[in-house]
Amino acid sequence: MLLPYFEMHFMTTRNNCSADLILPLPAQPGTALADVDTPSLLLDLDAFERNLDRMQARANRAGVRLRPHAKAHKCPDIARAQVKRGAVGICCQKASEALPFVRAGIQDIHISNELAGPAKARLLATIARHARVSVCVDDARQVPVLADAARQADTCMTVFVEIDVGQGRCGVSDAEAALRLVEQIARHSGLRFGGLQAYHGGAQHRRARSERRDESARAAERTGAVITRLRADGVHCDVVTGGGTGSVEFDLESGVYTEIQPGSYVFMDGDYGRNEWDDNANFEQSLFIATRVMSVAARTRVVVDAGLKSMAVDSGLPGVRETANAVAPLRYVAANDEHGIIEASDAAALPGLGAQLLLVPGHCDPTLNLYDEIIGMRGQTVECLWPVAARGLSR
């Protein structure tokens, strides 16, 4: 699994430049944690594997299919690890995002989103020649665009009707509109109606578990009503897909979803960490940013080398992972473009020049999108480097 990435790195960095003007990889298999170059994205492989196993086991117990969302990791190696454990395929959020996964052999991809315009529909139709592909619509005008693209590529695409189950973002709001879309889809030979997408993004981050349970219940109720209405017209929904890391424990029990699409459970993050969880429903923090102290000149605070270009801060500043011998907790209090400011209640607890810290990013998805590779750690040693092959693929 490693060789292609190293080869790729070697080839692309070797082109058109002196042999020594190459950025070395941040680590190699066997590198000790203390020697990993910074800032870098670390994955605790033990925690990661437990998260994958736990979600798959939970889906299996409920008899619901797991289709993890690849927008969280953007990494074909992780998608393969999910499929190997029983995932039926993956979700992507954009047509372009699907490309590296198809190239890596993932055979079943659901675009859990609407596509903005014919160029994206053409790209998806091209992908559909190599893999099983589905996509969402929430407007009748999207349907002929997909049909044209499928016809031109001489292929077939599965189309889901997205319904709004409480977020007020994408998706039609009532069963009549859903039915009209199903009828639209049926008019085109290159399109096949796949079922319903019913995802409530806003419900995932409600802090109280009871609020997430209630939101999930309302989403399931709305979805059930649409299913019933469609069935009355002879339309059967083979697949009902939705659910995220924050709501999945309830979605699985709802009896409505045939498929769940959580993404963040792979890594977790500071924001999900602030949610209230049932002990048995929790996943472990597996994703960290390795950073180093680059300046101690200010004395009452130290400066680390990871700032806004190394982490997303939309869900708050990162936490600092506590170490066993810490005198007092460290706080990451400000992010500049390339600098982070670390403070402690007791200045004696501040780390020294060159010390390595591990940060817990506030929001995993856009943080992953800043890195070219994930460094897989087994304990204190690097085991693998995985390219974030879909990084930046937002079209």
Next chain:
Amino acid sequence: MLLPYFEMHFMTTRNNCSADLILPLPAQPGTALADVDTPSLLLDLDAFERNLDRMQARANRAGVRLRPHAKAHKCPDIARAQVKRGAVGICCQKASEALPFVRAGIQDIHISNELAGPAKARLLATIARHARVSVCVDDARQVPVLADAARQADTCMTVFVEIDVGQGRCGVSDAEAALRLVEQIARHSGLRFGGLQAYHGGAQHRRARSERRDESARAAERTGAVITRLRADGVHCDVVTGGGTGSVEFDLESGVYTEIQPGSYVFMDGDYGRNEWDDNANFEQSLFIATRVMSVAARTRVVVDAGLKSMAVDSGLPGVRETANAVAPLRYVAANDEHGIIEASDAAALPGLGAQLLLVPGHCDPTLNLYDEIIGMRGQTVECLWPVAARGLSR
């Protein structure tokens, strides 16, 4: 200038996959604005060139050298345009960030920052074999690390002492500490003392012009005191470098700086746009994110295809560029990972499905860091695509 990028795109996307599993470029020279794929980063070349000319003219008038900061653009094509107008070289913030610029032929690079550890010092020493390189220190322990790296690479590096002029981030706080560092540097044959770095990042974003003037004056006063103290010991500072887009009009007049290092003036952004400016000191917004309406299902709001993965939001959500025929201003009110929510006071003003909008990013530097290419627009037509070659190079 275009061919190498297109060739590179072709080569790297062609490897190891079916010929049709390639992501098309978002535009080609000659593409009309309305046909540019989204989300994409657009540069208004007319405004961009005026910004470059204006800053160079201002530096020339003051008799101060311009060394623009490449951390803002990460784009060798832009660095070349700056050097062609008279810039003496560029600043980078990280050793790795300098690599693509050296490969592109930029011959003079100042790392306006301390390096965290020996691996980065080794990389910089390697770069110093190909270009004139300088770097900052603010701790005696950083000096032998640089000296060792220079010796191993059989090269020489110029070292600046960074002084804290009010930000409380990096830099020594007094002249005695600066003097001790100068003495440290002098002990190593592979190192040469270059002068002082005196940069106040916090001063750049003070809203009131008078506050920025006062901060700049205080920074200049502090810097002047250190220069005087060093001179008393026979140490002459050939170069005093600092200043950013927000303070440069005052820094240029201070009589202290021999070199200014602004970066954002190339693009401007929402945050700088909220600063109060002297009319003659202002630069123009040249950077925009092109996005498209992908869902109108919610009716009272529309959803666009640019979210957290297409813009940095640390300095606020993006603005929406007003168009001549707008009924009411549009507001970007929420960013999800891949979705943006657009509202208007008058729902009749909401754009239709597929409509293209231009957004003004809140903070240009970390936004650039999300894109692989800048699309240069001449009016309503694409003129060029420039790779953001240093994107993601944060080590």
